[in-house]
Amino acid sequence: MDLRHTPEDERFREELRHWLDETIPRQGDSPPPEAGYKAQREYDARWQRRLFDAGYAGLHWPSEYGGRDASLAQQLIFAEECARAQAPFNPTNFVGLLHAGPTLMVEGTPEQKAAHLPPILRGEQTWCQCFSEPSAGSDLANLRTSAVRDGDDYVVNGHKIWTSMATMADYAELLVRTDPRASKHRGLSWLILPMDAPGIEIRRIKTLAGSLEFCEVFLEDVRVPASHLVGAENDGWRVSNVTLRFERGTAFARQIYSMQQLLHSMLLAARRVERGGRPAADDAGLRRRIGRLQAELDALRSMLRLSLSQAARTGVPGLGASALKLKYSELWQRAAEAARELIGRGVLARDDVADLPTRQFGWAALGSLQSTISAGTSQIQRNIIAERILGQPKDR
Numbered sequence: 001m002d003l004r005h006t007p008e009d010e011r012f013r014e015e016l017r018h019w020l021d022e023t024i025p026r027q028g029d030s031p032p033p034e035a036g037y038k039a040q041r042e043y044d045a046r047w048q049r050r051l052f053d054a055g056y057a058g059l060h061w062p063s064e065y066g067g068r069d070a071s072l073a074q075q076l077i078f079a080e081e082c083a084r085a086q087a088p089f090n091p092t093n094f095v096g097l098l099h100a101g102p103t104l105m106v107e108g109t110p111e112q113k114a115a116h117l118p119p120i121l122r123g124e125q126t127w128c129q130c131f132s133e134p135s136a137g138s139d140l141a142n143l144r145t146s147a148v149r150d151g152d153d154y155v156v157n158g159h160k161i162w163t164s165m166a167t168m169a170d171y172a173e174l175l176v177r178t179d180p181r182a183s184k185h186r187g188l189s190w191l192i193l194p195m196d197a198p199g200i201e202i203r204r205i206k207t208l209a210g211s212l213e214f215c216e217v218f219l220e221d222v223r224v225p226a227s228h229l230v231g232a233e234n235d236g237w238r239v240s241n242v243t244l245r246f247e248r249g250t251a252f253a254r255q256i257y258s259m260q261q262l263l264h265s266m267l268l269a270a271r272r273v274e275r276g277g278r279p280a281a282d283d284a285g286l287r288r289r290i291g292r293l294q295a296e297l298d299a300l301r302s303m304l305r306l307s308l309s310q311a312a313r314t315g316v317p318g319l320g321a322s323a324l325k326l327k328y329s330e331l332w333q334r335a336a337e338a339a340r341e342l343i344g345r346g347v348l349a350r351d352d353v354a355d356l357p358t359r360q361f362g363w364a365a366l367g368s369l370q371s372t373i374s375a376g377t378s379q380i381q382r383n384i385i386a387e388r389i390l391g392q393p394k395d396r
């Protein structure tokens, strides 16, 4: 097997690198948090449109939906180069681009695909995820939000929580109970929820960090056309697992490549930070720690390749998506912790201090904390790996 990139892939990298170097300065800095999420959404939409116009949106999406049908190698080069250039990341449409769109590609009707996939790629349609409820997070199948068929509509009543970016979204991935008599995994359905439908109330939840991306979504007699059902009625558990496999198995590609930047910054910082009158980089223990993180990151990138190639082959990432998500989130936390320890209290600064990347390290230290909870906790990924991959007895 030849693991080197082909001349065509290298040409793709060169062109992309050139385009990023030219286009990122024209895009400008992302708006400051105090400008609000509306400004962030406009910024993200502008970037997405630039990607689309240049042929870089949805690299792995089929060309009939505006994608590029790119090879696995080119998808990885794209993630690597965007991370290297610190290109905008489009947080307000993470859901649409990385798991709602891919779910519709596999499970949607031709009408649903036509209505949603091209506008998502062009940056014109934003999505959020309405799965979790107050008593249905890890135990997602315990959800209570109901949808009752009434003529050509479903009438939805219930309460969702931890919905990221709900105020920005045009549509939501909505998981509901359509058969209350069936066993809990059997009576669920996956609906496309238009977020401007009458009967939806959104309340923001302020986090400890002061940010406002989390929301609660209250649904009272919300009418959703039956044509918005994705997959069959009462088959929503299977469809939601397709969504979760994309979320866990392929959606974090860019973040995985960005971790390389963190390790690189740590190496540079270790030469400047002093410990006992000598550069911290002289400490063999620290060098070993960074070297180990690098080796684990290399392994993680191999897992990502496996997950992307499985998605390309079968349409959906495999169960290994849980292993990838577990490894990614825990490695990010350990790398961020090492960066924090290297600099010490300086990471509390919101800006770079003494020519050290304290802002980057501080953000990583705080930002990585949520990663072992969102998209399913580490304990839940371990349960899936134990029971469904390793065939261990079920957790009681």
Ligand SMILES: Cc1cc2nc3c(=O)[nH]c(=O)nc-3n(C[C@H](O)[C@H](O)[C@H](O)COP(=O)(O)OP(=O)(O)OC[C@H]3O[C@@H](n4cnc5c(N)ncnc54)[C@H](O)[C@@H]3O)c2cc1C
Residues within 6 Å of the ligand: 128, 129, 130, 131, 132, 133, 134, 136, 137, 138, 139, 161, 162, 163, 164, 165, 370, 373, 374, 375, 376, 377, 378, 379, 380, 383, 395
């Ligand atoms: C940053 C972030 C963004 C999010 N965005 C969204 C979103 O956009 N849409 C959405 O629907 N949800 C979202 N969530 C919610 C997320 O999916 C849930 O928080 C997560 O699934 C855990 O559910 P919970 O918070 O109810 O915790 P619980 O399920 O109550 O779990 C509490 C603790 O018990 C442990 N536990 C529970 N069951 C088991 C078990 N069987 N075995 C071992 N341990 C167990 C868990 O691992 C955890 O440590 C987001 C969460 C975060 C942190």
